[in-house]
Amino acid sequence: MLRRTLLCTAAALLAAPALAQDSADPVKVGFVYVGPVGDGGWTYEHDQARQAVEEHFGDQVETVYQESVPEGADAERVMTQMALSGADLIFTTSLGYMDPTMNVAEKFPDVKFEHATGYKTAENVSNYSARFYEGRAVQGLIAGEMTETNTIGYIAPFPVPEVIRGINAAYLAASEVNPEVEFNIVWVNTWFDPAKEADAARALIENGADVILQHTDSTAPHAAAAEAGDVITFGQASDMSEYAPSPRVSSIIDNWAPYYIDRVQAVIDGTWESQSVWQGIEEGMVGIGEITDAVPEEVKADALALKEAIASGETHPFTGPINRQDGSVWLEEGETADDETLLGMDFFVEGLTGEIPN
Structure with a gap:
């Protein structure tokens, strides 16, 4: 009986990482920006949200970003590098990144992608925008x-x-x-x-x-x-x-921080699912x-x-x-x-x- 109990316990522990991110291993989150983080506008606010993610999660999360990435082939190369470097979740923050995001997501089915302002989704790709x-x-x-x-x-x-x-x-x-x-x-x-x-x-x-x-x-x-x-x-x-x-x-x-924190938490919890989100003044995404x-x-x-x-x-x-x-x-x-x-x-x-x- 004791042996059976120990075997069941071991099996449960082995199964746990499939449901949620290993707490000993920080979630790696990448951000791809179309402009410089100091643009004072669009990219600046996305990067403020990235910093909010770091502040909220502390050692649970590691973030990386690439700024001033042209829309097109360069974007696909940057996303591929992030995926190869171990990113669990990648936010691609410009409309022209939509097709590159879909292309890279198909090659890395275990990586989650969130694309801003587009309309395409896949099992591992969500899209989000503000009204x-x-x-x-x-x-x-x-x-x-x-x-x-x-x-x-x-x-x-x-x-x-x-x-x-x-x-x-x-x-x-x-x-x-x-x-x-x-x-x-x-x-x-x-x-x-x-x-x-x-x-x-x-x-x-x-x-x-x-x-x-x-x-x-x-x-x-x-x-x-x-x-x-x-x-x-x-x-x-x-x-x-x-x-x-x-x-x-x-x-x-543009207030992206609550959405970014929510989606990172979903990856940590193992509950992330593809979705399409379009929020406005009521939800606080537009201020x-x-x-x-x-x-x-x-x-x-x-x-x-x-x-x-x-x-x-x-x-x-x-x-x-x-x-x-x-x-x-x-x-x-x-x-x-x-x-x-x-x-x-x-x-x-x-x-x-x-x-x-x-």
Whole structure:
């Protein structure tokens, strides 16, 4: 009887590592970044979340990262190196990493992958993103109420659904409070290039924009606005508070830390499963940074009210009546856009001028 008990106990101990990560062996977590960790925006916030993972788990976790990795073959090489070096979980943090992530994941079925802002999954690949368009709506309201020239400049990186959603949401919110507003969009074809971003901001300002919105990742547009004077800006992905209280009057803040901690914990516990996650203001993945004193109190109150209405579900930034750019009906009165349409959005709403590049 004693021998049988000992054998059962030994078998249970041998089986335990298959259910959860060996507590004596730290989980190795890799991060692949499209920009430098000091970009002050997108990559900066992802790296802040990586550091939060280290602080939360201590010796249970080892993290590694590679910054400024181009989207494409270089990304696949970096991910492969991380997997070969023993990474248990790899976060790939840019849209253009989607296919490289899928390719590498197929070669390393025992490694877990988390891809940001894409739509593909596999047994060992999850995707996650934030509803940035909710924050863009809040920014658009402030922009629409504060512009004096009725011209708002928008620096756009690539014509992908995430960016198009943001432009549409900002415009709809701005035009609701200011029907005279116009958006001037400059496509820079990069997520991070301070020189291009600064040039785009200057061109927009020269053409009458007194508000600059951006979906690019550097603080260069804020510096250009500060030089010009009488122009306001909004932080992208991070608070960019070094330019507060003006020209940066508020910001969208990407808060990845809770998600990263949760997913690392799942690997430790042996409960990680593939999933698709799209969270917004309500869940805290999208934050609205401090609205500074450069914003009039009544405008600030309107912006905070919109933020709370979005968080509670009372308001959705895409609620009809809304037409497409060509005047055809998209959403009827009271109708709300479904996630499938939003995830594939490839059109401008009525009132926006210019074409979406191919």
